[in-house]
Amino acid sequence: MNFKKVPLGAGVWFVGVPIGTARDITLRALDVLASADVLAAEDTRSLRKLMDIHGVPLDGRRIEALHDHSNAAAVDRLVKRAVGGESVAYASEAGMPLIADPGFELGQAARAAGVMVTCAPGPSAVLTALAIGGLPTDAFHFGGFLPAQRSARSRALTDLGGVNATLVLYESPKRLGAMLADARDALGADRPATVCRELTKKFEETRHGTLDELAAAYAEGSVKGEVVVLIGRKTGATVSDLDIDSALRSAMRDMRTKDAAAFVAETYDVPRRQVYQRALQLSQDE
Secondary structure (H helix, E strand, O other), rough: OOOOOOOOOOEEEEEEEEOHHHOOOOOOHHHHHHHHEEEEHHHHHHEOOOOOOOHOOOOOOOOOOOOOOOOHHHHHHHHHHHOOOEEEEEEEEEEOOOOOOOOHHHHHHHHHHHOEEEEEEOOHHHHHHHHHHOOOOOEEEEEEEOOOOOOHHHHHHHHHHHOOOOEEEEOOOOOOHHHHHHHHHOOOOOEEEEEEOOOOOOOEEEEEEHHHHHHHHHOOOOOOOOOOEEEOOOOOOOOOOHHHHHHHHHHHHHHHHHHHHHHHHHHOOOOOOHHHHHHHHHHHHH
């Protein structure tokens, strides 16, 4: 047993749980699950199994269900318990609550009632995919699940086309091939991308390529497991270091170094941090 019971205080505690491997849970998350007066979960069976694995007893508590199909009364019951002085711990089926998972209404209702809302953070498929996906992480945009209907999905992808950051998307394994084909058509065949599947689990898979290559690879049939898709930012025409240096020298005559770097980065659509570091070097050299 690697947990301890601690006084939590009245309020709602969002608890991050593993996205795959059960041992990825934090000790603090186990403490909260062991100590909360009230337990609630998107999937009561998966939380009970996780607690059993780590030897966290229910001690007479019942796990309340709260998922996308729950009505407002389910939220009200939990908030009333918190208002009455109890600690309420809520866990998604996997990962962090609210991140493309239920929990938002509970948090909003709790804040409106004047009770504490806090979090015992844990694993997230978004950050795990970014860490191993091989695409830039200086800026990213989480788009969650795209629409299932093809026309709506294509419109959503087109809207995301101008985002100057790595795109992070969740997708059903049954629609993966169709989504990648739509992304290729909307964003460009040569755009770099990564498909991450079954993160932290036994059959974890990470596949890199262009959108065209990945759309072809996943065109036939569906895959199994949870899927995260990363799509690299749009790249413009190649800009040489001499072009960047020349533009920086010109801009720094009339602007502060930081402002000049921001201006040049936006003008040439290149990472701001990279341009700022070069601006600092030029400033020192001159």
